[in-house]
Amino acid sequence: MSQAEVTPPRPVVEMRDVSITFGTVRALDQVSLRLLPGEVHALMGENGAGKSTLIKALTGVYTIDSGQVDVDGVETQFATPAAAQHAGISTVYQEVNLVPNLTVAENMLLGREPRRLGRILRREMNRRAADSLQALGIDVDPTSELGSHPIAVQQLVAIARAVDTDARVLILDEPTSSLDADEVARLFEVMRRLREEDTAIVFVSHFLDQVFEIADRMTILRNGRVVGERMVAETTQLELVQLMIGRDLQALERIDHAAQEVAEAEETGEAAAQRLPVLSAVGLGRKGSLEATDLTLYAGEVVGIAGLLGSGRTELARLLFGADAADTGDLSIEGSSRRRLRSPRHAIDRNLAFCSEDRKAEGVFEELSVADNMLLGLQASRGWLRPIPPATRATLVAEFMTALDIRPADPSLPMRSLSGGNQQKVLLARWLITEPDVLLLDEPTRGIDIGAKTQIQQLVVDLAEKGMSVVFISAELEEVLRLSHRLVVLKDRRKIAERPNVDISVNDVLEIITGEPGGLAEKERVDA
Amino acid sequence: MSITAPTGVLAGVGRFTPPRRYLPVLGTFALFIGMFGVGGIRYEGFADPQVFLTLLLDNAFLIVLAVGMTFVILTGGIDLSVGSNVALSTLIAARTLELGWPVVTVIGVVLLAGTLLGTAMGLLIHYFDIQPFIATLAGMFLARGLCYLISVDSIPIKNETFSAIAFGSITLPGGYYLGWTAVFALVIVGIAAYVLASTRFGRTVYALGGSEPSALLMGLPVAVTKVGVYAISGFCAALGGLLFALYTLSGYSLHAVGMELDAIAAVVIGGTLLTGGRGFVVGSLLGVLVLGTIQTFISFDGTLSSWWTRITIGVLVLVFVVLQRVLTRRS
Numbered sequence A: 001m002s003q004a005e006v007t008p009p010r011p012v013v014e015m016r017d018v019s020i021t022f023g024t025v026r027a028l029d030q031v032s033l034r035l036l037p038g039e040v041h042a043l044m045g046e047n048g049a050g051k052s053t054l055i056k057a058l059t060g061v062y063t064i065d066s067g068q069v070d071v072d073g074v075e076t077q078f079a080t081p082a083a084a085q086h087a088g089i090s091t092v093y094q095e096v097n098l099v100p101n102l103t104v105a106e107n108m109l110l111g112r113e114p115r116r117l118g119r120i121l122r123r124e125m126n127r128r129a130a131d132s133l134q135a136l137g138i139d140v141d142p143t144s145e146l147g148s149h150p151i152a153v154q155q156l157v158a159i160a161r162a163v164d165t166d167a168r169v170l171i172l173d174e175p176t177s178s179l180d181a182d183e184v185a186r187l188f189e190v191m192r193r194l195r196e197e198d199t200a201i202v203f204v205s206h207f208l209d210q211v212f213e214i215a216d217r218m219t220i221l222r223n224g225r226v227v228g229e230r231m232v233a234e235t236t237q238l239e240l241v242q243l244m245i246g247r248d249l250q251a252l253e254r255i256d257h258a259a260q261e262v263a264e265a266e267e268t269g270e271a272a273a274q275r276l277p278v279l280s281a282v283g284l285g286r287k288g289s290l291e292a293t294d295l296t297l298y299a300g301e302v303v304g305i306a307g308l309l310g311s312g313r314t315e316l317a318r319l320l321f322g323a324d325a326a327d328t329g330d331l332s333i334e335g336s337s338r339r340r341l342r343s344p345r346h347a348i349d350r351n352l353a354f355c356s357e358d359r360k361a362e363g364v365f366e367e368l369s370v371a372d373n374m375l376l377g378l379q380a381s382r383g384w385l386r387p388i389p390p391a392t393r394a395t396l397v398a399e400f401m402t403a404l405d406i407r408p409a410d411p412s413l414p415m416r417s418l419s420g421g422n423q424q425k426v427l428l429a430r431w432l433i434t435e436p437d438v439l440l441l442d443e444p445t446r447g448i449d450i451g452a453k454t455q456i457q458q459l460v461v462d463l464a465e466k467g468m469s470v471v472f473i474s475a476e477l478e479e480v481l482r483l484s485h486r487l488v489v490l491k492d493r494r495k496i497a498e499r500p501n502v503d504i505s506v507n508d509v510l511e512i513i514t515g516e517p518g519g520l521a522e523k524e525r526v527d528a
Numbered sequence B: 001m002s003i004t005a006p007t008g009v010l011a012g013v014g015r016f017t018p019p020r021r022y023l024p025v026l027g028t029f030a031l032f033i034g035m036f037g038v039g040g041i042r043y044e045g046f047a048d049p050q051v052f053l054t055l056l057l058d059n060a061f062l063i064v065l066a067v068g069m070t071f072v073i074l075t076g077g078i079d080l081s082v083g084s085n086v087a088l089s090t091l092i093a094a095r096t097l098e099l100g101w102p103v104v105t106v107i108g109v110v111l112l113a114g115t116l117l118g119t120a121m122g123l124l125i126h127y128f129d130i131q132p133f134i135a136t137l138a139g140m141f142l143a144r145g146l147c148y149l150i151s152v153d154s155i156p157i158k159n160e161t162f163s164a165i166a167f168g169s170i171t172l173p174g175g176y177y178l179g180w181t182a183v184f185a186l187v188i189v190g191i192a193a194y195v196l197a198s199t200r201f202g203r204t205v206y207a208l209g210g211s212e213p214s215a216l217l218m219g220l221p222v223a224v225t226k227v228g229v230y231a232i233s234g235f236c237a238a239l240g241g242l243l244f245a246l247y248t249l250s251g252y253s254l255h256a257v258g259m260e261l262d263a264i265a266a267v268v269i270g271g272t273l274l275t276g277g278r279g280f281v282v283g284s285l286l287g288v289l290v291l292g293t294i295q296t297f298i299s300f301d302g303t304l305s306s307w308w309t310r311i312t313i314g315v316l317v318l319v320f321v322v323l324q325r326v327l328t329r330r331s
Helices: A049-057 A081-086 A105-110 A122-135 A151-164 A181-196 A206-215 A237-245 A249-267 A268-272 A311-320 A344-349 A370-382 A390-403 A420-433 A449-467 A477-483 A506-514 A518-528 B004-014 B020-043 B049-058 B060-072 B084-099 B103-127 B132-151 B160-167 B180-198 B200-210 B211-217 B224-248 B259-269 B281-301 B307-330
Strands: A013-022 A025-034 A040-044 A066-071 A089-093 A169-173 A200-204 A217-222 A225-231 A277-286 A290-298 A302-306 A328-333 A353-354 A438-442 A469-473 A488-489 A494-501 B170-171 B177-179
Touching: A013 A049, A025 A040, A040 A049, A040 A206, A040 A237, A049 A169, A049 A200, A066 B224, A081 A390, A089 A151, A105 A151, A122 B160, A122 B170, A151 A169, A151 A181, A151 A438, A151 B211, A169 A328, A181 A200, A181 B132, A206 A237, A217 A237, A237 A290, A249 A438, A277 A311, A290 A311, A290 A328, A290 A469, A302 A311, A302 A449, A311 A344, A311 A370, A311 A438, A311 A469, A311 B307, A344 A353, A344 A370, A353 A420, A370 A390, A370 A420, A370 A477, A390 A420, A420 A438, A420 A449, A438 A477, A449 A469, A449 A477, A469 A477, A477 A506, A488 A506, A488 B177, A494 A506, A518 B020, B020 B281, B020 B307, B049 B060, B049 B177, B049 B281, B060 B180, B060 B200, B060 B224, B060 B281, B084 B103, B084 B224, B103 B224, B132 B259, B160 B224, B170 B180, B177 B180, B180 B200, B180 B281, B200 B211, B200 B224, B211 B224, B259 B281, B259 B307, B281 B307
Parallel strands: A025 A225, A040 A200, A040 A217, A089 A169, A169 A200, A302 A469, A302 A488, A353 A438, A438 A469
Antiparallel strands: A013 A025, A013 A066, A217 A225, A277 A290, A277 A328, A488 A494, B170 B177
């Protein structure tokens, strides 16, 4: 009752009917958003729904075509990110937007350094940074160079910078995608503390569990439009997903369908074991990245690699592909006498394919067209002296555009104009065109929307059915368990378990990793 | 528990290693000392402090150019126009002095012209998003061309104030002397080092070299800084031009051909990363001194041909670029 007497707080930010058009694409269509002080507001939607555009419209990166933005009830239009920051609106982006060559303290206070007569007071700056870091429970030496820390720590420093500006609105755009469970918990602690101090927080994440754990209210976007504003407590995950993808049950059915197929495939798992191995590694290892590991891959089988961040998941894939040279061990590939792969070139020649987790840096050529990106792998394996005939190009590209449902369906568009999920599909197509025997997928579904995620999962199932050997690496244990026939668990750069994926639950995997019966708390953490 | 503090201190002393970012500069410093040491052993009189002071005097203009170039390279850019800018400055100075303009006005006009040229290129680079290489290449041709508009022939400088500065020096204890132009150059190095290390502008220069998109999203004044470094480089080129005019007491359109490359080489040898974000002005000073020492070597030896200067510079630049690669890859 007492709540009803309190007048609802005035929104810090109110966006009304904001529209932005890029060329012919309506990126935002009459979008409204209200941010209240002391509330965590989740911005939900698939990739390409307009979340990032909305954030950039608010923070002055993009100018809006029509509509109105009120800050504290006053109509405002920020011309630059700096102007938005001055007004107390700070943003932490998915990719860490700091400068690696300066110290942690400098990164936190760049542009706001304590000065006397124009001279930066370095000691004062370090002290202030140390205080803020300590207040957030982040244990980092402020005088160390930012680039010397792992991405997760850099992300926390970015948040510390944003918090340190006395932000009244803090926008966190996918802040958790590079954090492990402990770090997420620490971030949430920081967010709760800020919420108590009446900061309005915008939280964007693909992890539904995290949203339901931390957020109070959410605005759901689809195709540049608002499809709903809900209180988190009054909404179920299912409702949310239905709103986000708009095709409600269809997609969910597809996931079940995929799971069912895997289950069926499991029954024939014994037959697979009798098949010839396509690749087997004995004692493969590299100093500082992975201890000697044995692994055998069979045709038609999906091997799931589970493990926490830093467990050696990615390192294993890179060693198998020759992206990092192994110090120890042998690798034998069917039909090849080579004992170790020294470069990806050798791997490609032996029909291996590797989709890196770092799509942006190690996969996509943003300026090239979708078609060019798709055909790079094939061209490389043919050799540069044998160009692909135009007719073949067109057929291949068209075939895979349809098969993988890549949108927009125009192969001449530059790669950078595609959403993350569609870029990932193009990368998959690049390797599928080369018809590999072994496909190494490192986090193929990270940071992409549920629709595309389901499609990629379905694809993995289909490929294995056709006889391809697939290694599937993902931070999401459920996904790994859903797709794989055999499960390999890594911990601290070592293989600690390998078993057929029969009746294994997420909890079981956690028990293997933690070495103790996993309580509910652990389960939640890793799910997150 | 009382033991903890002393052991901590001792351990700190035992572990003392200079931070990584100073390694390239220390390397250049060691190289310079080493070269001087070898010279001192091989040639009589090489180790005389006056040789070092003369080195500063002979290279004062290059030091100033390298300072400006350091700002530009720290942001990840490049400025190819500085050599031509030097030539243009010598000509403007010589021509205006010939016309009888007061010395102060002449200096002001020269500095203004150079700074404007730099600013114009900076504006092109930032607002039209033109590659620094191309924009400053255009600036290089433009400035060189303008030289011929002023005069095709060399113009001697006969102004008394200029001569006084050119030949003037301060006497140091022990009877050594340091030319005024060298003093100017060292002051510029000092100012630049201070600006880069301890002002917001300076730190933004490093931030730009670290990641320009990040700097923009952090709300830093990217436009001002980016245009600013080219303006500074233009200013330094003009000042270098004045020093060069003092050194040669003439203005000539063929002065300083290729000097921009010497400046870039000095900056690289001084340990500044060509990709930006890492390096120190002091390193560039040391880089110039290393280049100068090579020439001193050759003049002391007498039997070596002068092209050995170029060959040695080439080898040094290669070695330093490779070393930088190795150092940055490991970190």
